Amino acid sequence: MAKIPLWRSDEVLFAAEGRVTRLALLKEGNILFRYLMAGAPRPIMLRLYARAMEREGDVRPLRLPAAAIRWPALLAVFEPVLGTTPLARRLYLATLILDARPEGARRLYDFEGSGLGAVLLAIVRVGVTEALLMPSRLLLGRVVR
Amino acid sequence: MSDDRRVIVVGSGPSGASAAWPLVEAGVPVLMLDAGTPDRSGRGLGRRPPLHVLRTAPEVDWHLLLGEDLEALRMVWPMSPKLRTAARRGMVEDYRDGIGLVLRDFVAVGGFTLGGLSNIWGGVVSCFDDVDLGPAPIGAADLRPSYRAVAERIGISGSKDDAMAPFHGTDVPLQPPLPLAEGAAAALARAQEGRATRVGRSRNAVLSKNLGTRAACALDGTCMWGCPHESIYDAAFDVRALSARRGFSYRGGFLVEAVEPRSDGGWLIKGRDRRDGTETVFEARYVVLAAGVLATTRLVLRMKGLYGQSRPLLSSPTLGMALCQFSRLGKPLPRETYGMAQLSFSTPCGDQPWQATGGVLFGADGISAPDIIARMPLSRRSGMRLIRALLSTLHLGLLYFPGEYSANRIRLERDGGGARLVVEGGRSPAFARARRAALRTLTRDFRRLGLWLLPGSVDTLPSGSEVHYGGTLPMGRTTTAECELEGHPGLFIADGSVLCRLPGKHQTFTVMANADRVGRIVARRLA
16 A cells, blocks of 8 residues: 655644534535525525634534434424524624525515514514423523534 | 824724724825735625524524534623624634733623724714713814714714713714614613713714615614625724725735834835735835724834833723513514614712713613523523523613723733733722712613613623723824824824723724824825
8 A cells, every 4th residue: 555644644634623613614604594594595504504603713513403314393492592602603603694585685684674463463473482492492492503 | 114294003893994094085095004915704795594593493494593613602702793793703812812812800892804993993982072071172072073074984873862962972963763673662762861861873884874885774684794785884894995996005914013114214114914924015104003003002102112110001990781671572583683782871970070870771672682692690401591582671781981980001011022911900099989969860870761780791801802992192192293203203193092082981092093094194195
């Protein structure tokens, strides 16, 4: 077997590790965006997410519960009520990416005016959802790290 | 490098630029030394479409909101979201490391950037009256000519016809006020005289008419990302204009590390180039320090050898809050808007004349929704749903208390061969009572305007994060009435360090006016 110089093998290993890390971040981003958008994100959003984490030097993927990986909507029960846990921080960055993309901005800004009825319905829906979520968020909000 | 006719101004922020102008106009050669460099993020400046287009177009360039290098994709809490969107990444961290800051319960915001903190200034402008100046050996009348000169130079829009005009000052030239968003206009229409809380338009260093090369506000809503039309004042514009004048020179990227007296009465300014580390010594008979409160205080304490001596650092304890205007439920977000403070208000927090708070209200549509959602106790998806429903009704408020309610301390400590500046934040025990009193009055009076304070939304910001601090080298004590350091002729201080008190108001305009006054004093000495 040909001998590979040490520096060369390090480089190969680092490159391989970088690819694995990036892949993990892309997968994580996919789950977070599916949770936020209730649908599939566009590849550019995942790339931005991975780049943002790499830019921050924060590349260790979150240890997400298996249930949340399968059903991203369940991430809601693992969100802390207040504070900046790693999950909360990454969800914030993911919403900033949504904010800069038309498919995300549609979910955040209403330039047409939905009317009073639709708005009241949305408020009631949020109230009921949050009341149901609160006990589990208080219990599990610090689990994901 | 000696030239005793030349005045050295340290710092390119609003105070440095304001001190330099009267000197240059008097024909005095000025060298401006600045740790900053002209490296603003420049996110789509000059080619950016209005905010509603960025939000609604089927395909937009994400660089315009996030930056070429994702500068805006980071968390800056508890500092202003404008630091995330408009400032260069690392601006604050570079500053802390550069001047050796150690912070305890205090958030220091500064930056080595051309124009200093005006890069992220919201442009809110108020004059100080005699009560606001406190025990200073000068009165509001001494500042009046300088207020006028600065206002004419930078351009201020606002009104002299509402209840807040006396609070902001009526003796400055103003451009017409910017048009209010529908919600702000509706609230202002319900404001009445005779209530404890006065409400009026905000007064802003933002153009409503073209001024020189700067264009009037286009109401495109992207203020938070840096104005593409240069409508919002930035001291970098002054430095640009000064650079075209004879006798002015600018040296950027130069961090002043020490100021030392020269044996024959002048001053040595020692520092190094931040890019290549080259050390240089400049000499001048007159020096104006305008490096910002913390950096200037550090230079003065070091020059005087005052290590280990703690002194007060005033700041304005500040509350953030969210208000809902239910009459706007279901209505669309405005397409044309000014994204910074629209309304201003003042409410008492005690019985004494100095116990007055001042505040501003922003339309929530001018900032990124994720910055609001992150502060909600809701799950992120519910937060998104709720913000879409309520954003058109939301106003975000900042309420500033007088500096008497702060209890920060600052001291210089030896650190090996160098020095570090230790800042310990705190608030006086009386703050809790003042907070309760102001909030009680405000909640009642805002309700009459149709603005409902959202339960749980009131948040006391960490000391210093409001970026209203000063008073470390006050006039009449450490410095003379002319802002010359006591016992050190020729060394002038022109930033917020010399303020004797901080009222519940934005102090930048007063600091600029005082710097203009200092520049005139130095010019007279040289004449």
